[in-house]
Amino acid sequence: MRTTHTLRAVLALGASISALVTATAALAAETEGENTIEAIVVTAQRREETANTIGMAIQAFSGDTLDQLHVNDVKDLSSVVPSFSVSQSYQGIPTYTLRGIGFNTINMSATSTVGTYVDEVAYAYPIMNTGPVYDLDRVEVLKGPQGTLYGRNTTAGLIDFVTGKPTEDFRAQGTVEVGNNRTVNVEGMVSGPIAERVQGRFAFRKENSWDGWQKSNTRNETLGRVNKLGLRGSLAFQPTDALSIDAALTYWQDKSDPLAAQAIAFNPATTGSPFNAPGVAAYVASHQPTDGDQADWEPYNQRAADVGTGLGLAGPLANDNSFVGAKLRVGYEFSDSLRMVSLTSYNKLERDALFDWSGAPFEILVQRGYGEIKSFAEELHFEGEAGQLSWLAGLYYGKDKILDADRTMLGDHALANQVTTLSIIGVPALGLPPLGLNPFNTAGYSALEMSQAFRTYSDIANFETETKSVFVNADWKVNDALKLTAAIRYTQDTQDYAGCSRDFNGNMLPNVNVFNRTFYFGVYGATPAPITKGACVTFSPPAKSFGIVTSNLDEENVSWRLAVNYQPTSSVLVYGSISRGAKAGSTPVNAANIASQNAPAKQELLTAYEVGLKAGLFERRVQANVAAFYYDYEDKQISTYFKDPIYTALARLQNIPTSEAYGVDGDVTWRATSNLTVIAAGTALHTEIKGYTGINAAGLAASYDGKPFLYSPKFQGSLTALYKRDLTENLGLQAALNLRHQSKSHADLEGDPRFAIPSYSLLNGSIGIHSLDDKWELSLWGRNLADKYYYPAISNNSNLIVRFPGQTRTFGASFTVKY
Numbered sequence: 141m142r143t144t145h146t147l148r149a150v151l152a153l154g155a156s157i158s159a160l161v162t163a164t165a166a167l168a169a170e171t172e173g174e175n176t177i178e179a180i181v182v183t184a185q186r187r188e189e190t191a192n193t194i195g196m197a198i199q200a201f202s203g204d205t206l207d208q209l210h211v212n213d214v215k216d217l218s219s220v221v222p223s224f225s226v227s228q229s230y231q232g233i234p235t236y237t238l239r240g241i242g243f244n245t246i247n248m249s250a251t252s253t254v255g256t257y258v259d260e261v262a263y264a265y266p267i268m269n270t271g272p273v274y275d276l277d278r279v280e281v282l283k284g285p286q287g288t289l290y291g292r293n294t295t296a297g298l299i300d301f302v303t304g305k306p307t308e309d310f311r312a313q314g315t316v317e318v319g320n321n322r323t324v325n326v327e328g329m330v331s332g333p334i335a336e337r338v339q340g341r342f343a344f345r346k347e348n349s350w351d352g353w354q355k356s357n358t359r360n361e362t363l364g365r366v367n368k369l370g371l372r373g374s375l376a377f378q379p380t381d382a383l384s385i386d387a388a389l390t391y392w393q394d395k396s397d398p399l400a401a402q403a404i405a406f407n408p409a410t411t412g413s414p415f416n417a418p419g420v421a422a423y424v425a426s427h428q429p430t431d432g433d434q435a436d437w438e439p440y441n442q443r444a445a446d447v448g449t450g451l452g453l454a455g456p457l458a459n460d461n462s463f464v465g466a467k468l469r470v471g472y473e474f475s476d477s478l479r480m481v482s483l484t485s486y487n488k489l490e491r492d493a494l495f496d497w498s499g500a501p502f503e504i505l506v507q508r509g510y511g512e513i514k515s516f517a518e519e520l521h522f523e524g525e526a527g528q529l530s531w532l533a534g535l536y537y538g539k540d541k542i543l544d545a546d547r548t549m550l551g552d553h554a555l556a557n558q559v560t561t562l563s564i565i566g567v568p569a570l571g572l573p574p575l576g577l578n579p580f581n582t583a584g585y586s587a588l589e590m591s592q593a594f595r596t597y598s599d600i601a602n603f604e605t606e607t608k609s610v611f612v613n614a615d616w617k618v619n620d621a622l623k624l625t626a627a628i629r630y631t632q633d634t635q636d637y638a639g640c641s642r643d644f645n646g647n648m649l650p651n652v653n654v655f656n657r658t659f660y661f662g663v664y665g666a667t668p669a670p671i672t673k674g675a676c677v678t679f680s681p682p683a684k685s686f687g688i689v690t691s692n693l694d695e696e697n698v699s700w701r702l703a704v705n706y707q708p709t710s711s712v713l714v715y716g717s718i719s720r721g722a723k724a725g726s727t728p729v730n731a732a733n734i735a736s737q738n739a740p741a742k743q744e745l746l747t748a749y750e751v752g753l754k755a756g757l758f759e760r761r762v763q764a765n766v767a768a769f770y771y772d773y774e775d776k777q778i779s780t781y782f783k784d785p786i787y788t789a790l791a792r793l794q795n796i797p798t799s800e801a802y803g804v805d806g807d808v809t810w811r812a813t814s815n816l817t818v819i820a821a822g823t824a825l826h827t828e829i830k831g832y833t834g835i836n837a838a839g840l841a842a843s844y845d846g847k848p849f850l851y852s853p854k855f856q857g858s859l860t861a862l863y864k865r866d867l868t869e870n871l872g873l874q875a876a877l878n879l880r881h882q883s884k885s886h887a888d889l890e891g892d893p894r895f896a897i898p899s900y901s902l903l904n905g906s907i908g909i910h911s912l913d914d915k916w917e918l919s920l921w922g923r924n925l926a927d928k929y930y931y932p933a934i935s936n937n938s939n940l941i942v943r944f945p946g947q948t949r950t951f952g953a954s955f956t957v958k959y
Contacts, residue, residue, distance in 0.1 A: 175814050182198060185289060192756065196703075197750070197765070199221050199280075199281045199807060206279060208906055209904060214234070222856035222857050224237070224299070227933035228399060229933070230505070231507065233247065235933075236254035237850075238253070239825060241773075243723070245728070248267045249511070249542045249603055252266050252296075253294075255290055256301075257301065260483060261485040268489055274327050274344075282300070285720060286721065287699030288629045288700060303372065304343065306375065313957070318954075320950060321366075322351040325347045326345070327344065329342070337377060337379065338377050343372045354399070354435045357427050357435070365458075366396045367396050372389070382472055385469070386469040387466075395461075400435035401944055402429040403498070403940045404429065407936050407938060410940075415558040417554070417557065420500060432929050433945075436499065438501060438502060449592065452549070453494060453508055457495055461493060468485075469484075477525045479523050481521055482520050483519045483520075488512070488514050492508070492509075493508070497942065503549055505549075508546060512542070516538065517537065521534025521611075531613065535609070536609045537607070539605070542603040543600075543602055559655050571658065585654060593647055593649070594650075597644050605633070605635045607724075613626075624703070626700075628699070628701075633694075633696070633743070634694050636691075640735075648677050652671055663786070664684060691738075702719070703717035712753075712756070713753070716752075719750075720748070721745070721748070726740060728779065736792060744775045747774075749772075751768055767805050768804050778795075778889075780835065783839045784839065799832075804823070804824045805822075816863050818860070818861050820858070820859050821858050822855065824854065825853065829846065850886065855882065873908075874909070876907075879904075880901065881900070881901040887933060897931060915959070916956060917956040919954050921952060925949060929948075931944060
């Protein structure tokens with residue numbers, strides 16, 4: 141039945157594209173007119189080609205266009221690539237979704253379904269992309285699985301940021317931006333020859349906003365200050381005509397404020413609970429957010445104070461993250477038809493951040509997240525041509541070492557209060573005696589010690605991952621119109637994990653040694669030894685003891701791609717493809733009461749069927765690209781719950797055996813006049829989970845059959861107008877206007893209306909003047925010009941449901957000089 145459904149979908153997709161070909165051919169022209177759209181050269185297939193001659197869905201934008209639209213962050217790309225979206229977990233980790241395919245996680249150690257690359261070097265962990273974006277030559281967005289040429293973790297597609305390269309002539313550029321929230325940004329670049337056959341380039345960007353844009357509802361405090369620095373140096377060396385060496389070193393630091401949450405409701409387990417902290421219910425009821433700048437967090441004097449053994453967290457709520465990336469690319473041309481490329485990279489990220497996800501002025505969820513990622517990779521490939529055949533074959537090796545850790549404070553959390561309160565008074569009906577009579581209270585904890593317990597603990601996880609793969613890609617040009625592509629990649633992934641939730645400073649000893657051990661005896665018949673200061677508090681029912689959780693993933697997969705490209709004229713391309721990609725298995729870092737919370741999920745597989753059309757029309761004043769796709773999704777990884785006899789429902793990572801997504805994706809670029817270019821893009825999407833029954837946040841069995849994926853609107857679209865004209869002999873005008881819209885979506889699988897994200901539209905724009913000799917430019921810019929209140933993400937901190945709002949209106953002016 142499933143095969144029949146898939147075949148029907150593929151036939152329908154093929155028919156829809158075929159119907160367009162005849163009409164398109166009549167409109168396509170072989171000649172170019174005065175207002176022809178300039179083709180963008182991309183490296184989507186690891187070699188330079190124009191985007192419109194490649195049989196896959198690609199959106200590419202030049203650095204100048206991105207500057208005009210004020211795109212300085214990865215999340216800003218969604219304004220021109222509507223099928224791409226960015227949301228945020230409650231630990232500040234960005235979650236990328238492309239054509240509905242994403243992985244919702246809170247862990248910095250987790251990889252994404254959307255691969256991100258900088259000059260073909262994988263930035264496998266989304267947190268690596270949280271520095272400034274600057275000095276770009278272009279950005280390429282490739283949609284659909286890209287596993288054959290780029291490897292694992294690209295099931296949704298990939299984004300490649302292509303930076304500016306060293307030039308053989310001297311160039312320099314500097315930009316100063318000022319804006320609201322006391323914003324001052326400075327960016328610069330210098331490039332040119334250093335010696336014979338040696339060129340260099342240096343670029344930087346410094347971002348500062350000294351006034352926070354989020355305001356506390358209860359105090360005269362703000363969050364949202366920005367403090368980022370990015371530096372990049374690159375060298376290009378050509379010792380001989382056949383040998384080229386390119387090296388780059390990148391550094392960034394981020395000391396910005398974290399995003400504050402907005403509490404909107406209680407989660408199912410704490411709604412109406414007598415253990416909610418006094419005042420929380422009244423606050424939530426009276427502070428329903430209506431604007432993005434409304435938020436709240438725990439007052440500093442409460443957060444920093446020690447309560448018994450529950451040590452506070454002092455210092456400002458801020459990130460202190462840094463990243464260093466090094467790349468060495470060596471290319472050698474044996475002949476006109478045979479080349480070798482070696483690409484070596486090393487990335488290191490360090491994190492130390494203090495954030496408050498409470499969404500209210502209480503200590504419901506305050507965390508210090510810290511850790512380190514060390515990532516090494518080496519790729520060696522050969523490429524060449526033999527008659528009508530173009531080929532590429534290579535080897536890849538990658539090794540990562542990760543520490544992903546946090547310290548959490550729950551001083552006002554309902555579940556922590558419930559545990560400590562019931563431990564003191566006892567619940568005989570549940571087999572829990574009062575504290576003074578509990579036989580598991582062998583240490584003689586007092587009521588005061590118990591009341592101060594369960595304020596703080598740590599989650600600590602260590603990972604070692606290794607990837608090995610071999611790949612081949614071949615294009616055979618059958619004739620001038622027809623080209624066939626076949627590609628395959630074999631990958632072996634291993635991941636070793638060791639971690640647990642741990643006591644911190646003895647604060648978890650009373651509740652774990654009394655409350656938890658009492659219930660473990662009643663539920664599992666276990667009498668584990670008491671934990672000691674700093675020990676693991678994660679319990680293993682099979683072992684009937686507390687301790688470190690370990691796991692090993694050893695998986696292999698084969699990614700492949702078959703494609704047919706048919707080009708009836710030089711300006712029309714029709715293509716069809718079938719491809720398979722994989723996302724490696726993943727192990728979560730949870731606040732783990734039970735060892736199975738940190739059990740790994742196995743790899744997921746996605747098989748994509750796609751047909752598309754790319755056509756240059758009306759003397760190539762119009763470029764129309766459309767693709768229809770069907771995704772057959774196996775073992776989708778998702779963060780969900782399992783039923784727990786003590787804490788109702790606990791988080792874990794699971795695989796959904798079967799799901800699907802299908803839709804139509806397209807973009808049209810129209811050179812309306814020599815001065816005006818209009819770009820429209822949109823994605824119509826359907827996502828669906830098939831036949832899956834899981835556990836909801838209330839600990840109850842729930843069917844998710846037919847439910848859509850998280851953060852997957854049925855429609856996403858954008859409209860962009862770029863205008864440029866001469867005003868005088870020396871002066872020109874430039875302007876840009878961008879509108880992005882998405883329909884409603886959900887942040888949970890259950891369809892709870894409190895997790896619904898309404899449809900919204902965002903308006904961005906700029907206008908300015910420039911010298912016609914391209915020596916300077918002055919512009920005014922703004923993002924979210926209508927000051928729309930929207931929230932790309934909603935989360936559950938186990939006590940409150942909270943929103944993470946998008947930024948309110950920003951605006952400013954920028955001045956650029958070039959040499």
